[in-house]
Amino acid sequence: MIKLGSIQILLSMVKSSHMPGRALLVLCNLAASVEGRAAMLDGGAVECLVGFLSRGNFDSEATLESCLAAIYGLSYGGLRFKGLAKEAGAEEVLMGEERGSHRAKEKVKRILEVLRHKDEEEEEIDWEELLNSEDDWGGAGARIGVECNKC
Secondary structure, eight states, X not given: OTTTTHHHHHHHHHHTTSSHHHHHHHHHHHHTSHHHHHHHHHTTHHHHHHHHHHHOOOSSHHHHHHHHHHHHHHGGGHHHHHHHHHHHXXXXXXXXXXXXXXXXXXXHHHHHHHHXXXXXXXXXXXXXXXXTXXXXXXXXXXXXXHHHHHO
């Protein structure tokens, strides 16, 4: 299904508001798999889903929940998702999302937690401080050098 280009067709259905509930339900299920999530991230799903969410023209509460569930599924895409979500303005849109059931609000809360969570990879490392630290790095290097000279 993914290899046949279904992602783009489903995203087009969401953008055009042609049966968005059904398309979002399928996208939600695709976002639950690694292959589906990767294809959706490649296909611009984050921007599409955030845009759909910001327009707010849901035909039912189930459509809203499916949209949020798809975004939540994509949030397992790590730093890549975070970058795409930031670019799409997801945090602002999600913060303004007050409609929906308890489940919908819970998904919004979880997505925002993912977006706000700082990964170790994102943290700034002060390389100068690390290199000039009081640890005896030179001693370890000298020991390694001595051992290598014995070879």
